[in-house]
Amino acid sequence: MTTSVMSRNASFAARSYRTHGIVLRTYKLGEADRIIVMLSPEYGQIRAVAKGVRRTSSKLGATLEPFMLVDAQIVHGRTLDIITQAQLQRPYGQLIAADYTLFTTANVMAETAERLTQTDDESSAVQYRLFHGALAALSRNQHNPSRVLDSYLLRALAAEGWAPNFSECVKCGRPGPHASVNIVLGGSVCVDCKPSGSLSPGPSAVMLLAALLAGDWDLIDAADMADQRAASGIVTGYVQWHLERALTSMRHIERTT
């Protein structure tokens, strides 16, 4: 191989890469293009342009819809990377977009995943795995979508180092389940330590929170409806506390279940 061929190959390899990814969201760019925000296990959050995808003749357009798992070929561009090819691996987007509740739930998950992966860090692979697992569960529609969301949110925050503790008192360590939770302190609190401003959903709701964090679906699916609502409220409060502001799409979810 001559030197010139070698350097040409090396520069091509540096300019393009191939990865699996799940589309988190898309937005319009110019007349016919879209910016695709993707989560990849290897590269974390990717923002890349898909050219011409808003034309009806574009095959790439249907593939690069929210919640689709794709195998993409991407070229480094001057300002933004460009997706040159994408093959559909799993059509989660199709299944999820057909159901309003699943769609709004998946949007909250995607918004959370996008915020948690804004900066390059070592948790990308874990965040990808958690998001993928939750999307797959939603598309199978095996569990209550609100519980899939709650479990995903707790686990995604835990992966960033914000794991709550619902098994013991976070102040004195006394084993639970306790009846109260303090969001700011990060978990359950016993009756002696309980600061004012703590919530008291009861021990069975606190056990449900521990199950959501652990992904213990036998316990989650069997939970009492009042406990499910109480646990959801605490998960929402916990996410809001850590993400500093309410997730905008949280408002669109009808948390009736």
Ligand SMILES: [Zn+2]
């Ligand atoms: Zn205590």
